[in-house]
Amino acid sequence: xxxxxxxxxxxxxxxxxxxxxxxxxxxxxxxxxxxxxxxxxxxxxxxxxxxxxxxxxxxxxxxxxxxxxxxxxxxxxxxxxxxxxxxxxxxxxxxxxxxxxxxxxxxxxx
Amino acid sequence: xxxxxxxxxxxxxxxxxxxxxxxxxxxxxxxxxxxxxxxxxxxxxxxxxxxxxxxxxxxxxxxxxxxxxxxxxxxxxxxxxxxxxxxxxxxxxxxxxxxxxxxxxxxxxxxxxx
Numbered sequence: 001x002x003x004x005x006x007x008x009x010x011x012x013x014x015x016x017x018x019x020x021x022x023x024x025x026x027x028x029x030x031x032x033x034x035x036x037x038x039x040x041x042x043x044x045x046x047x048x049x050x051x052x053x054x055x056x057x058x059x060x061x062x063x064x065x066x067x068x069x070x071x072x073x074x075x076x077x078x079x080x081x082x083x084x085x086x087x088x089x090x091x092x093x094x095x096x097x098x099x100x101x102x103x104x105x106x107x108x109x110x
Numbered sequence: 111x112x113x114x115x116x117x118x119x120x121x122x123x124x125x126x127x128x129x130x131x132x133x134x135x136x137x138x139x140x141x142x143x144x145x146x147x148x149x150x151x152x153x154x155x156x157x158x159x160x161x162x163x164x165x166x167x168x169x170x171x172x173x174x175x176x177x178x179x180x181x182x183x184x185x186x187x188x189x190x191x192x193x194x195x196x197x198x199x200x201x202x203x204x205x206x207x208x209x210x211x212x213x214x215x216x217x218x219x220x221x222x223x224x
Binding site for chain 2: 004033041042043044045048087089097098099100101102103
C-alpha cells in the first residue's frame with residue numbers, strides 16, 4: 001500500500017528554525033515534493049527531491065534519503081507568514097500519481 | 111491569471127441535485143488530476159488523466175463522474191451526493207514524462223452537500 005507519515009502539528013518561534021519530517025512507503029518512487037498550503041487556499045510548490053541529499057532554496061531546504069524512505073523540510077528564520085500546513089507528496093507509480101501525506105500544521109508564534 | 115482555474119469556488123447542493131465542477135489549465139500540461147481534501151485528512155487522489163485518457167480511478171463512488179474533453183479541460187460531474195462528500199475539491203495539472211515537474215493546483219471548489 002501507500003503510506004506517507006508526517007507529524008500533525010508543530011509550533012515554533014519567529015526567527016527560529018524548524019524541521020518537518022516525512023517518512024514514506026510507496027509502490028514506486030519518482031520524486032518527493034513539499035507543498036505549502038495556507039488555510040482556504042490551494043497548495044503551492046516549495047521543493048522537489050529526486051536524488052539523495054539536500055536541496056536549498058532561500059530560507060527553505062529539503063532533504064531526501066531514498067534508502068530510508070525519509071525526507072525533511074527545514075525552514076529557517078521563521079516568519080509569521082510561514083504559519084501554514086506543509087504537505088509531503090510522493091510521485092508514485094507508472095503514471096505520475098502524486099500521493100499526499102496528511103500535512104503538518106505549523107504555527108509560528110512571536 | 112492563475113495557471114489552473116476552477117469554477118465555481120463555492121457550491122451548495124442538495125442530495126438529489128446534479129452539478130459539475132470545471133477545471134481549466136493554461137500551462138500546456140498533459141496530465142490533470144482531481145483531489146478531494148476533507149478536514150484533517152490527507153489530500154485523496156480521485157482521478158488522473160494523462161493525454162486525455164483516464165489512467166487512475168482510486169475506488170471513487172460512481173456518483174462522481176470525471177470527463178476530460180481535451181488536455182486543457184477537466185470536469186467532475188456530481189449526482190446524488192451524500193453529506194460526507196462535502197469537502198474541498200482540488201484540480202491539478204502537471205507535465206507527464208518530465209521528472210522535474212511539479213503539479214500546479216487550482217484554488218479548489220468548496221462543496222457542501224445538504
